Amino acid sequence: MKSSKHHRSHAGKMKVIFIKLIGGPKVTIVFFLACGLFLLLSLIEKPGDIEPTSHGYRSRLIHHRAPSIGKLKVWSLEDYPLEKRVWRPSDYETDKPSPSCQLDKLLMVIVPSTPGQLDHRTAIRNTWGTLKKVKGPVYHQTVFVIGLPSDSQERASLLEESNKHKDVVFVNVADPYNNLSLNVQYGLYWAWTECKPSYLLKVPDDSFVNVKLLTNYLMANDRVCSKDLYVGRTQNSKEASRHPDKHKIAPEKATRGDFYPRYASGGGYLISGDVLEKMVSIAPYVPLLPVEDAYVGILAHLSGVNVIDSGRFTYYSDKWQICNYLYLMVIQGVSTDVQYLCLRYSEECSDVCAEQVSGRSGWE
Structure with missing residues (x-):
């Protein structure tokens, strides 16, 4: 008690x-x-990443829980309507002639460039980019996407270059040096509406493309590659850029999240024709971002397409030997003089390395 x-x-x-x-x-x-x-x-579960409904890309969006890194939510466009256009690729058309293209070509390569990069374009034209320079059947076409400058002298030089080579797609932008996202998106729009390739490859103008290996691979594996293909060297949930001067873009600013979805580096990525169509259909409803490759990753994410990480897309190294070209498809960071060496290696590797195999198959 x-x-x-x-x-x-x-x-x-x-x-x-x-x-x-x-x-x-x-x-x-x-x-x-x-x-x-x-x-x-x-x-309470909050809405996160969004996906298009089965009713189409312009209909309402359904919500899924967002993946997260720690306590930060990965990029999402919550309640973003795909019914209201926020920009129009057709607004950036020019009255300048565009390259002619054969419909349903296997591979279209678009190369964003700037007026001052003539030496890079010349090296590409003299190596892998010009059809007659690559031995074997013609399965690919390369075009350069360039903003039309306001400077009269630059404009005249570019128009002369375009008339001579007939491989330049012009974009009507005020500042061609700081509108990479817009240049790329217009290039995708032009490629699909005008050419409808089976596959599209985007690379910067300091890249080498092993065209023979890539086209042979696509033809041999068309059954598994022709749908939902988005492949390159991936970036994993990179933090969204906040720097106002990172890259300029003409249309309105985009909503920003903490992290971008996983995406392929702008050093080179390959997409199948069905993915190209989906991206071109969605893009006008999604505000442009200053980070070009991350924006493409968002379009793929909204299209329900996952990126494939591939070691066949890489950076140049003087350690690469001729037999490496049995495997490597896209090499970024190639100087203009090294383009010729890469082309020679890509053409001779089958004979020189006849007793060797790459040791790998698929995209890994």
């Missing part, structure tokens, strides 16, 4: 001390209510 009274007395003293510490009975009630509300909110 004595023990019970002692226990109640002790509990009463503790209650008094606790109430004094937190400021009184009313504060106590508020404190516990706040804790309960916090726990309740933490259990």
Whole structure:
């Protein structure tokens, strides 16, 4: 009995001390209510990444829980309507002639460039980019996508170059040096509406493309490659750029999340024709981003297409030997003079390395 009274007395003293510490009975009630509300909110599932519904890319979006890294949500466009256009690729058309193209060509290569990069375009034309320079059947076409400059001298030089080579697609932008996202998106739009290739490869103008290996691979594996293909060297959940001068874009600013979806590096990525069509259909409803390759990754994400990481897309190294060209398809960071060496290696590797095999198959 004595023990019970002692226990109640002790509990009463503790209650008094606790109430004094937190400021009184009313504060106590508020404190516990706040804790309960916090726990309740933490259990509620918030909408995250979005996917198009089966009714089409312009219909409403359904929500799924967003993947996360720690406590940061990966890129999502919550409640973003794919019913209202936010920009139009056709607004950036020019009255300048575009390259002619054969419909349903196996591979279209688009190369975003700038007016001052003539030496890079010349090297590409003299190596892998010009059809007659690559031995074997003609399965690919290369075009350069360039913003039409306001400077009269630059414009005249570019028009002369275009008339001579007939491989330049012009984009009507005020600043061709800082509109990479727009240049690429217009290139995708032009390629699909005008040419409808089975596959499209985007590379910068300092890249070498092992055209023979790539086209042979696509023809041999068309059954498995022709649908939902988006492949390159991937970037994993890279933090969204906040720097205002990273790259300029003409249309309105885009909504920003903490992390971009996983995407292929702008050093080179390959997509199948069905993915190209989906991206071109979705893009006008999704505000442009200053980071070109991340924006393409978002379009793929909204199209329900996952990126494939491939070691066949890489950066140039003087350690690469001729037999490496049995395997490598796209090499970025290639100087103009090295383009000729890469072409020679790609053409001779089958004979020189006849007793060797690449040791790998597929995109890995």
